[in-house]
Amino acid sequence: MIREHEDIVIQTVCRFFIPFMQAYGLYVLAHGHGSPGGGFQGGCILAASFILMTISYDLKEVKRRFSEKLNVLFCSLGVFIYAGTGLVCLLLGGNFLNYGKLSKILPTDPVMARYYGMAAIETGVQITVMAIMVSIFLNLVTAGKHEETVEEEDAGDNSK
Amino acid sequence: MTRKFVGILIAVIALIALMQGLKDLPKWADPNQPASIHVSPRYIEKGIEETGVPNIVTAVLADYRGYDTLFETAVIFTAGVAVMMLLRRSKR
Numbered sequence: 587m588i589r590e591h592e593d594i595v596i597q598t599v600c601r602f603f604i605p606f607m608q609a610y611g612l613y614v615l616a617h618g619h620g621s622p623g624g625g626f627q628g629g630c631i632l633a634a635s636f637i638l639m640t641i642s643y644d645l646k647e648v649k650r651r652f653s654e655k656l657n658v659l660f661c662s663l664g665v666f667i668y669a670g671t672g673l674v675c676l677l678l679g680g681n682f683l684n685y686g687k688l689s690k691i692l693p694t695d696p697v698m699a700r701y702y703g704m705a706a707i708e709t710g711v712q713i714t715v716m717a718i719m720v721s722i723f724l725n726l727v728t729a730g731k732h733e734e735t736v737e738e739e740d741a742g743d744n745s746k
Numbered sequence: 747m748t749r750k751f752v753g754i755l756i757a758v759i760a761l762i763a764l765m766q767g768l769k770d771l772p773k774w775a776d777p778n779q780p781a782s783i784h785v786s787p788r789y790i791e792k793g794i795e796e797t798g799v800p801n802i803v804t805a806v807l808a809d810y811r812g813y814d815t816l817f818e819t820a821v822i823f824t825a826g827v828a829v830m831m832l833l834r835r836s837k838r
Contacts, residue, residue, distance in 0.1 A: 599820065618801065619799045619800065619801055619802050619804050620800050620801055621801060622801070622803070624803075624804055624808075658830075661823060662823065663828055664819065665819055665820055665823050666821075667814075668816055668819055669816065672812070672816065682767075682813075683812035683813065683816070685809065697795070697796065697797065697798040698798050699800040700796070700797045700798060700799070700809055701797065701799055703803075703809075704797070704799060704804060704808040704809055705816030706810070707808055707812070707815070707816075708804075708808060710819070711815065711819050714819050714822060714823055715819075715822060717826070718822050718823060718826035720828060721826050721829070722825070722826055722829045725829050725830060725833040725834055726829070726833065729833065729835075730832075730834045730835045731835055732834075740787065
C-alpha cells in the first residue's frame with residue numbers, strides 16, 4: 587500500500603514543500619493570537635506535512651524521522667502541557683486555568699500573563715493534534731501493522 | 747400494519763410537539779436574542795483589556811472557555827488512543 591514509488595518529480599517537489607508546510611504550521615500557531623489560527627489548525631497543517639511525506643516517500647522514512655515511541659509520547663505530552671498550565675495556576679493561588687496568576691512567575695503584568703498562558707496551552711493543543719492525526723493516519727492506512735504491504739488484489743491482474 | 751400506523755402516529759405527534767417549541771426560539775439574526783445580549787457584549791468590549799489578545803476567537807476559546815478546549819483536546823487524545831487500541835497490531 588505504502589511503498590517507495592521512486593518518482594523523482596514527486597519526491598523533489600515534496601522535499602521542497604514539506605519544510606514550508608511545517609514552518610507555516612508553526613506560523614499559524616504563533617499568530618493565533620492576532621489572526622485566525624491556533625493550535626488545532628496548526629496541528630493539522632503539521633500533520634499534513636507528515637502525511638505528504640508518507641505518500642511521497644515511504645513509511646520507513648516517516649518512521650525514521652518521527653518514530654512511534656515519540657509519537658505516543660507527543661500524544662500525551664500536549665494534554666499534559668495544557669492541564670499542567672492549569673495546575674500551575676492552581677498552585678499559584680488562582681482558579682484552574684486562571685492564567686492571570688502566572689504573572690507571579692513570569693516577568694509581566696497579569697494581562698500579558700494571560701496572553702502567554704494562552705500561548706502555552708495552544709502549543710499543547712498543537713502537539714496533541716499533530717501526533718494524534720499522524721497516528722490515526724498511519725494506523726488506518728497500514729491496517730495497524732505499521733509496515734509496508736503490497737495489496738494482494740493488485741499484485742496479480744495489474745501486470746505492466 | 748398496526749405497528750406501522752402507530753409509528754407514523756408517534757412521528758407526527760413528535761413533529762407537532764417540536765414545531766410548538768420552535769415558536770419560542772428567537773428570530774434568525776435578531777440582535778436582541780439572549781445569546782447576543784448576555785455574555786457577547788462583555789467579551790467584545792472587555793476582551794482586549796482583560797486578556798491582551800487582539801483575536802477575540804482565541805480569547806474566548808482559550809481563556810473564557812478554557813475548560814471546553816481542555817476537554818476538546820482530551821477528546822482528540824481519547825479518539826487517537828481508541829484507534830491505536832483497535833487497529834494496532836504489533837509483530838509477534
